[in-house]
């Protein structure tokens with residue numbers, strides 16, 4: 001049974017989440033096979049990141065994107081929403097303000113990662129309502145994605161309605177076009193436990209990040225100020241608490257291939 005709570009900030013108030021140490025020490029994590037960036041996105045394939053909100057591109061795949069960029073690979077970021085729904089209604093961080101701030105935070109973060117050649121396409125789909133607008137997202141992807149691309153989508157069981165919808169649409173588009181789809185878990189690390197039955201460990205792959213990449217990713221994440229600071233106007237905690245951020249400062253990233 002799901003309680004309907006409208007914003008990530010409000011949902012997070014009531015859920016302590018799974019601590020990062022529990023993931024790191026779990027045998028399932030140790031057993032995930034390692035892959036290289038070129039195995040995830042083969043030579044000649046463009047990486048198309050489909051990010052539900054501004055920050056998911058860096059939370060989920062900063063390390064992979066840095067490795068691909070270093071190899072001179074083409075990267076397209078499809079920003080599904082502008083992230084205007086992250087704060088509670090009545091917050092001084094209004095939807096209008098967030099829609100300005102959050103895409104700019106992504107630009108700054110990509111700059112820190114030196115991903116200067118990334119093309120960005122903004123789909124302008126309303127935050128928190130991707131499921132309602134799945135046809136618009138589907139049409140956009142069918143128009144722009146090529147068979148040789150590798151789609152990097154949020155995991156379709158990630159536990160955030162927008163992430164789930166993006167994952168579902170990308171899986172469907174992948175089947176239609178015949179392109180490879182990799183799913184990127186983000187909220188899984190907060191909401192789930194390692195032994196949950198629906199985590200597809202058999203398809204999980206681990207991309208190792210070196211120390212410099214981890215540090216650069218940590219710096220890039222600091223660009224998402226709107227998500228990192230408590231909302232003084234409502235008393236809500238930061239969307240990305242230190243406990244949540246810890247999941248994304250591992251020396252590896254996990255992908256479902």
Ligand SMILES: [Zn+2]
Nearest residue numbers: 052053056163
């Ligand atoms: Zn998101």
